[in-house]
Amino acid sequence: MTEFDCQETKRHVHEFLHNELSVQELADITVHLANCDSCESDYDLENTINGTIEKHCTEMPPQELADNIMARIRAIQAGEAH
Ligand SMILES: [Zn+2]
Numbered sequence: 001m002t003e004f005d006c007q008e009t010k011r012h013v014h015e016f017l018h019n020e021l022s023v024q025e026l027a028d029i030t031v032h033l034a035n036c037d038s039c040e041s042d043y044d045l046e047n048t049i050n051g052t053i054e055k056h057c058t059e060m061p062p063q064e065l066a067d068n069i070m071a072r073i074r075a076i077q078a079g080e081a082h
Contacts, residue, residue, distance in 0.1 A: 004032045006036060010042070022066070031072060
């Protein structure tokens with residue numbers, strides 16, 4: 001997988017806020033935010049996810065999307081996702 005560094009993440013968060021990212025790209029950013037205190041403090045992770053759910057709710061059930069994101073974060077943190 002592609003790991004975003006902080007600069008890359010901040011650039012993509014801007015696109016994300018304009019709903020221009022795919023769910024996959026969003027997941028990559030979310031993982032970085034979950035693992036990076038610097039970015040997490042810049043972009044409140046919970047608000048970010050909540051906003052994402054609203055934006056993508058027409059494409060995927062919100063709970064399913066949230067589960068998807070959280071499952072991915074947990075897998076990355078456990079070192080199981082590659
Ligand atoms: Zn970062």
